Amino acid sequence: MNLHYSRTLSYAKIISNLVNQGQNCRAIALFRQVRENGVQVTEFLLSAIVRACGRLAAIKQGKQFHCMAIKHGFNRDLILMTSLVDMYCKCTHIKDARHMFVEMPERDFVATNCMISGLCWSHLTLEAIKLFNNMSKRDVGSWNSLISGLGHNSEGRLGLAFFEKMRVEGAEVDVMTMVSVLSICSDLAAFRNGKQLHCLVMKYGFELYLPVGNAVIDMYAKCGCMEDACLCFWNMPLKNVVSWTALIAGYGKQGQGIEALKAFDAMEIEGVRPNKITFLGALYACSHAGLVQEGRRVFNTMVNKYSTTPMMEHYTCMVDLLARSGCFDEAYNFIGRMPIKPDSKLLTAFLSSCCSHKNLELGKSVGQKLLESEPDEAGAYMLLSNFYGLVGDWQGVAKVRRLMLDRGIRKEKASTWIEINKTVHSFESGDRSHPLSEEIYNCLQHLFRKLKINGYVPNTSMVMQHVDEQTKEEIVLGHSEKLAIGLGLISTPAGTRIVIVKNLRMCADCHVVTGLISKIEGREIVARDSSRFHHFKDGLCSCGNHW
Structure with missing residues (x-):
């Protein structure tokens, strides 16, 4: 064997192994080093390094290596072209990916699956479905690419439909399929589908695979079934940091802060090192259960014991925890000590607590800083608008609306x-x-009349329209969560549990009304909003008004 070729092959294997291990920066650095040493460039070597660029979303470097491939005449190599398609997709340069895909002399499953994933990640799901449907043959990767892609695009229902089609056609199901579909069920809080999937997991023997077991725990937790989540967790033969984090986060979403902290402590006793996401889940649990002292302990443990540098999300959780509990001075000083500038999400959380506690002076200051941060999320503007409406500053309301436009x-x-x-x-x-x-x-x-007789007064403070009070009450009556509950009441037998899911945070009036309905109708009502779960029973909510 030629000595130069042997050296090139050895380096190619080393670089490929580095990429497979996720050490992409090291792979690129080594490639540049061997190039300086005069090692010959091959299509296999370039294919590996292009994959590294894709995983790093390093489009500039990826294009340089693409040019190198053309220079060396490798631009018709199928494996290299597939890597280039994948790289452009991962860098969301879908036009370049599409061009490479069309230019390929032949297209195998791998290239087509990469393209389907790329189209989905670029929110071009219709084109992805068309490409999928035009495939004469499909492998399990084809189905997985489309199903997971639909899930990432908030088209989970369609993803579940394709999973059903996959099973009807007798296509092979693998671990990635189950993880993708379980993830969709988690996002949709689709308990019935999730339960059926868990049965399939056990049927196929996939419960022994950590990613699947973790996905099952996450699914049950996000469907509000912590008993099932715990049962699956403790029955797992092996657990990793993801398993523990899913359990802790699940408790947090249910408002079960004490249980979340017990799980966190048990995790440490087991010798599993918490990661940044674990700490985020624990802090979130403290925030939504009003556990101020415990939250301080978790944050200090993260920084001092594990030398973990907080992310903006950790700072946001701490500010939210302190401000929710009325510790405004401490929250304000905490922000002042942060080594990074607070972003709009942190300021939004702070302002939300100012509204809840009617701390109007501080709210004005925080609101001004929030405006200056130029948030790109509509929720921040709506909160600002509501705040100005709360204090009667209609010019402020108009200003925020103009800024949105x-x-x-x-x-x-x-x-x-x-x-x-x-x-x-x-x-x-x-x-x-x-x-x-x-x-x-x-x-x-009919329910509203009964509630009013018992002292209920509709909270119309967040209705921004300049209309009379009666019209405001009618607007509040028509909130989406009330309509869903209304359908549940007239469509299910008395005493049946009602479960609703909302894409945004539950409003204060709906929270009060749902609790009252649970009492007078004798129903358990479970509501999952963008923040957490609310379990209403006998007039009380599991959140204890920490939401």
């Missing part, structure tokens, strides 16, 4: 969905498109 920020529509008899029903605020709308509104109006 000028900056092209669009308010995300509030929507809530409920699953009844295997059918998902979705509602927006004021929605009257449902076939049973008349019955739903009649049910809610």
Whole structure:
């Protein structure tokens, strides 16, 4: 064997191994070093280094290596071209990826699957589905690429439909399939589907695979079934930091802060080192259970014991924890000591607590800083608008609305969905498109009259329209979560548990009303919003008003 070729092959294997181990920066550095030493460039070597660029989203370097491939005449090599397609997809340069894909002399499963994933990551799901449907043959990777891609694009229901199609066609199911579909069920809080998937996991023997076991725990936790999540967790033969983190985060979402901290302590006793996401879950749990002292302990443990540098999300959790509990001075001073500038999410969390505690003076200061930070999320602007409305500053409300228009920020529509008899029903605020709308509104109006007799006063403070109080009450009555609950009440037997999911945070009035409905109707109502779970029973909520 030629000595130069042998050296090149050895380096190619080393670099490829580094990429497979996730050491992409080292792989690129070694490639540059061997180039300086005069080692011959091959298509195999370039293919490995292009994969490293894709994983780092290093588009500039990736294009340089693409030029090198053309220079050396490797631009028609199938493996290298596939790596280039994958690299451009991972760097979200979908036009370049599409061009490379079209230029390929032949396309195998790997190249097509990369393209499907890339299209999904670029939010071009219709094109991805078309490419998938045009495949004469598909492997399990084809199905996985599309299903996981749909899940990432908030098209989980469609992803579940393709999974059903996959099974009907008798396609092979692997670990990645189960993880992807379980993840979709987690996002949708689709308990029935998730339960069925868990049965499939056990049928195929996938429960022994850590990623699948972790996905099952996460699914049950995000469906509000912590008993099932715990059962799966403790039955796992092996657990890693992801397993513990899923359990801790699950407790946090349920508002079970004490249980989350017990799990955190048990994790340390087991000798499992918590990572940044674990600490985030523990801090979140403290924040949503009002555990101020415990939250301080977790943060100090992260910094002092594990020498973990906090991310912005950790600082946000701490500020949220302190401000929620009314420790405004401490929260303000905490922000002042931060080594990084607070972002809009942190300021939004701070302002939210100012609103809740009616700390108007501090709220004005925080609101001004939030405006200056130029947030790109509609929620921040809506909170600001609501705050100015709360203090009667209608010029401030108008200013925020103008800024939203000028900056092209669009308010995300509030929507809530409920699953009844295997059918998902979705509602927006004021929605009257449902076939049973008349019955739903009649049910809610009847309930409102009963609630008012018992002292309920609608909270219309967040209605920004300049309309009379009666109209404001009608607007509040039509909130999406109330409509979903109304459908649940008229469509299910008395005493049946009602489960709803909302894409945004539950409003204060809906929170109060849901608790009252649970009492007068004798129903357990579970609501998952963007922040956490609320379990309403006998007029009380599991969150203890820490939401």
